[in-house]
Amino acid sequence: xxxxxxxxxxxxxxxxxxxxxxxxxIDAGMIYAVIGxxxxxxxxxxxxxxxxxAPTAGxxxxxxxxxxxxxxDRLAQRGVARTFQNLQVCMNMLAIENVMVGxxxxxxxxxxxxxxxxxxxxxxxxxLRDEAAELMRFVGLAQYLTARADSMPYGALKRLEIxxxxxxxxxxxxxxEPAAGLNPKETQEVDALVRRIADAGVTVVLVEHxxxxxxxxxxxxxxxxxxxxxxxxxxxxxxxxxxxxxxYLGAHA
Amino acid sequence: xxxxxxxxxxxxxxxxLVLPWLLPNSFYLDLAIRMAINAIIxxxxxxxxxxxxxxSLGHAGFLGLGAYASAVxxxxxxxxxxxxxxxxxxxxxxxxxxxxxxIFRLKGHxxxxxxxxxxxxxNIVVRxxxxxxxxxxxxxxxxxxxxxxxxSRDWHWWWLVSALLLLSVWMAQNLMDSPFGRALRAxxxxxxxxxxxxxxxxxxxxxxxxxxxxxxxxxxxxxxxxVGFVTPNVADFFHSIELVTMVVIGGMASVYGSLLGxxxxxxxxxxxxxxxxxxxxxxxxxxxxxxxxxxxxxAPTLAARFGKGGQ
Amino acid sequence: xxxxxxxxxxxxVTVGATYALAALGFTLxxxxxxxxxxxxxxxxxxxxxxxxxxxQAGLPLPVALLLAVLLPALVGVLVEKLAIEPVKxxxxxxxxxxxxxxxxxxRGLTQVWLGKGTHSLPAFSGDAPLALLGATLLxxxxxxxxxxxxxxxxxxxxxxxxxxxxxxxxxxxxxxAAQLVxxxxxxxxxxxxxxxxxxxxxxxxxxxxxxxxxxxxxxxLGLKGFVAAVVGGxxxxxxxxxxxxxxxxxxxxxxxxxxxAYKDAIPFALILLMLFFMPQGLLGARNTERV
Numbered sequence: 001x002x003x004x005x006x007x008x009x010x011x012x013x014x015x016x017x018x019x020x021x022x023x024x025x026i027d028a029g030m031i032y033a034v035i036g037x038x039x040x041x042x043x044x045x046x047x048x049x050x051x052x053x054a055p056t057a058g059x060x061x062x063x064x065x066x067x068x069x070x071x072x073d074r075l076a077q078r079g080v081a082r083t084f085q086n087l088q089v090c091m092n093m094l095a096i097e098n099v100m101v102g103x104x105x106x107x108x109x110x111x112x113x114x115x116x117x118x119x120x121x122x123x124x125x126x127x128l129r130d131e132a133a134e135l136m137r138f139v140g141l142a143q144y145l146t147a148r149a150d151s152m153p154y155g156a157l158k159r160l161e162i163x164x165x166x167x168x169x170x171x172x173x174x175x176x177e178p179a180a181g182l183n184p185k186e187t188q189e190v191d192a193l194v195r196r197i198a199d200a201g202v203t204v205v206l207v208e209h210x211x212x213x214x215x216x217x218x219x220x221x222x223x224x225x226x227x228x229x230x231x232x233x234x235x236x237x238x239x240x241x242x243x244x245x246x247x248y249l250g251a252h253a
Numbered sequence: 254x255x256x257x258x259x260x261x262x263x264x265x266x267x268x269x270l271v272l273p274w275l276l277p278n279s280f281y282l283d284l285a286i287r288m289a290i291n292a293i294i295x296x297x298x299x300x301x302x303x304x305x306x307x308x309s310l311g312h313a314g315f316l317g318l319g320a321y322a323s324a325v326x327x328x329x330x331x332x333x334x335x336x337x338x339x340x341x342x343x344x345x346x347x348x349x350x351x352x353x354x355x356i357f358r359l360k361g362h363x364x365x366x367x368x369x370x371x372x373x374x375x376n377i378v379v380r381x382x383x384x385x386x387x388x389x390x391x392x393x394x395x396x397x398x399x400x401x402x403x404x405s406r407d408w409h410w411w412w413l414v415s416a417l418l419l420l421s422v423w424m425a426q427n428l429m430d431s432p433f434g435r436a437l438r439a440x441x442x443x444x445x446x447x448x449x450x451x452x453x454x455x456x457x458x459x460x461x462x463x464x465x466x467x468x469x470x471x472x473x474x475x476x477x478x479x480v481g482f483v484t485p486n487v488a489d490f491f492h493s494i495e496l497v498t499m500v501v502i503g504g505m506a507s508v509y510g511s512l513l514g515x516x517x518x519x520x521x522x523x524x525x526x527x528x529x530x531x532x533x534x535x536x537x538x539x540x541x542x543x544x545x546x547x548x549x550x551x552a553p554t555l556a557a558r559f560g561k562g563g564q
Numbered sequence: 565x566x567x568x569x570x571x572x573x574x575x576x577v578t579v580g581a582t583y584a585l586a587a588l589g590f591t592l593x594x595x596x597x598x599x600x601x602x603x604x605x606x607x608x609x610x611x612x613x614x615x616x617x618x619x620q621a622g623l624p625l626p627v628a629l630l631l632a633v634l635l636p637a638l639v640g641v642l643v644e645k646l647a648i649e650p651v652k653x654x655x656x657x658x659x660x661x662x663x664x665x666x667x668x669x670x671r672g673l674t675q676v677w678l679g680k681g682t683h684s685l686p687a688f689s690g691d692a693p694l695a696l697l698g699a700t701l702l703x704x705x706x707x708x709x710x711x712x713x714x715x716x717x718x719x720x721x722x723x724x725x726x727x728x729x730x731x732x733x734x735x736x737x738x739x740x741a742a743q744l745v746x747x748x749x750x751x752x753x754x755x756x757x758x759x760x761x762x763x764x765x766x767x768x769x770x771x772x773x774x775x776x777x778x779x780x781x782x783x784x785l786g787l788k789g790f791v792a793a794v795v796g797g798x799x800x801x802x803x804x805x806x807x808x809x810x811x812x813x814x815x816x817x818x819x820x821x822x823x824x825a826y827k828d829a830i831p832f833a834l835i836l837l838m839l840f841f842m843p844q845g846l847l848g849a850r851n852t853e854r855v
Contacts, residue, residue: 117423373829
């Protein structure tokens with residue numbers, strides 16, 4: 001059974017049909033990419049699946065269980081993590097605290113124990129700090145272990161979001177344009193990072209404009225255009241698909 | 254972090270310990286007690302405004318609820334002061350929880366409006382129910398006594414308030430360096446991201462609002478017993494603004510900033526007394542200048558200037 | 565029965581018109597800058613106090629009234645230039661505190677200059693009440709309602725039929741896009757504060773012959789104007805006017821039928837109910853959060 005099954009998913013904002021009857025499924029362990037021209041509905045699709053928007057029609061199943069209409073915090077409980085196209089880093093905190101927040105659901109969140117500096121809670125927190133540091137090293141942020149988030153450059157913040165998402169120990173990780181705005185060297189590093197995340201057993205879904213990265217990483221690719229599914233398949237199928245070529249190059253098929 | 258945070262706490266404790274012997278007379282001790290009381294209130298409000306990023310322009314209303322619970326229940330119904338104090342906190346907590354859910358669906362200006370409205374209504378109630386509250390003239394408050402012991406001398410109050418202040422600072426720091434506190438600060442930084450990692454954003458906002466309100470109620474009771482008299486001014490809009498100003502000037506999300514803000518603004522009216530009539534102007538000008546030139550508040554700005562990080 | 569109801573209605577509509585002008589002021593500034601100007605009430609106070617001052621100084625009534633409207637407009641501009649422009653993009657809490665600071669300065673200066681006394685202004689055209697269906701109506705109420713109606717009509721024309729008005733509307737919808745098509749958004753901000761100052765002051769000038777004034781009436785009036793703006797749907801001009809009238813009428817009816825002691829609590833109870841059950845206001849637009 002597929003890990004994620006999306007069928008006939010649609011959403012409408014006023015009269016605008018941003019996503020129309022899109023269906024696809026993602027198997028556990030793969031790297032899956034969603035591509036398409038600007039405004040094709042890729043981020044909207046992400047927002048639907050991660051609970052930011054509720055769909056107008058259609059269904060989303062995780063492990064066979066319907067999850068459409070659940071709020072993001074409920075989806076987080078089921079192992080769905082994401083990063084954001086427009087950075088959503090908490091600039092009022094240290095970098096490492098941003099990562100620690102990712103582990104929110106695994107922690108003892110009691111107010112009273114916290115206020116009284118409960119020993120067990122302190123020990124768990126210290127262990128979490130080590131774990132977060134390890135994650136920061138994993139994504140290549142070793143030099144920012146004591147930095148404030150608002151003192152870090154853009155490229156590092158993108159990776160900080162990934163580290164935070166990984167702190168959730170997700171089964172399914174959505175990366176919304178992880179390479180956007182990065183230089184070629186940084187892009188290559190993110191490319192390698194995504195590969196390592198997948199190797200660690202996390203299913204990765206990627207929205208990305210960098211075709212080289214998409215073609216290099218993804219096992220299956222979904223192409224959206226004007227909110228509709230244009231094509232889906234493996235790299236070679238997509239590369240040869242005349243509709244895709246037409247949509248991307250503006251050629252007449 | 255662990256070693257560095259006990260240093261300032263120790264220094265604060267030492268300062269509180271020796272202060273009474275340094276003050277020339279009881280006028281200054283009274284001022285110091287009021288500063289410490291305000292510091293505790295502001296600390297509680299800063300948890301809400303500075304750390305969680307939610308504004309309240311009606312906090313004086315909660316202070317008033319506590320103060321009047323401690324004034325009315327013992328005077329008219331013969332309740333022991335401690336029971337009255339706890340009842341005030343419980344009432345405030347219930348009221349805050351009732352209004353919090355709908356209020357915290359709102360953001361920014363709307364939140365300011367809702368809390369402000371609540372505060373003003375509480376103030377109007379206190380002013381009008383004269384048969385219980387003495388109306389605009391206020392009413393006397395019985396002394397605080399528990400288990401046969403009465404707090405009557407100023408230095409009793411000083412030790413009580415000092416202990417409460419130390420405890421509050423310690424607990425506030427613990428709280429903010431915990432999973433609960435991180436979730437609060439995270440929803441301030443980005444609600445979207447916080448939801449995405451599983452934080453029940455609405456639940457946390459309600460929790461910190463209720464906590465902060467009950468804390469204000471407690472301190473309202475203590476102030477009422479200390480002063481021995483309570484007037485509706487304790488619950489008015491201007492007092493709410495004063496409290497928010499202490500938070501902002503000291504430094505949002507700064508524990509020691511809260512203390513600094515409370516100390517400075519409690520002293521200000523004394524200093525301004527020489528400028529008969531100009532107090533309001535100076536007060537307003539300080540607010541504006543601080544926000545324009547020191548938007549982060551005094552404590553964080555000073556900390557940055559002297560190269561010290563942290564809170 | 566009916567006469568009594570009409571009496572309450574008249575006084576409610578009259579005061580409501582002042583709230584409507586204040587709410588329009590909030591709306592103008594909110595649309596131009598997304599700032600809620602907590603000093604709006606002080607413009608109302610300034611209007612009334614200056615009108616009193618200038619008439620007592622012996623100026624003819626029309627000149628006194630004109631100055632009492634123009635000076636607060638200038639104060640509005642000063643607030644914008646000195647306090648709002650330097651902190652562009654600051655968080656909501658900071659902006660709220662800055663405008664509260666400005667309101668304290670304005671109130672404090674007025675108190676130092678004109679004292680703490682309560683003042684009245686002669687009615688513009690006599691005090692002989694008009695009888696209407698058993699209720700009485702003060703001529704000044706007609707002034708308040710008439711001028712408010714004129715102002716609302718003029719504003720409507722300004723926003724729908726002049727280039728500058730349309731530029732201001734465009735800025736409120738999308739400031740960056742407006743800038744790209746050549747709207748000078750700085751000037752829009754400037755103008756919004758000037759107009760808000762004048763609108764608030766106008767309300768103050770008109771209503772002072774009925775309600776009296778002193779240096780500290782601004783807070784309550786301003787807060788009620790804010791309530792009116794939110795009730796109408798923040799950012800919506802027509803909503804602001806409706807909100808103002810609604811708040812005024814409910815307040816008068818509540819004071820008349822329920823309890824005059826709780827008159828001031830009525831707008832705030834209304835706003836709480838409104839925010840709980842209808843947070844977008846009567847005519848406000850729903851916003852979708854973008855991620």
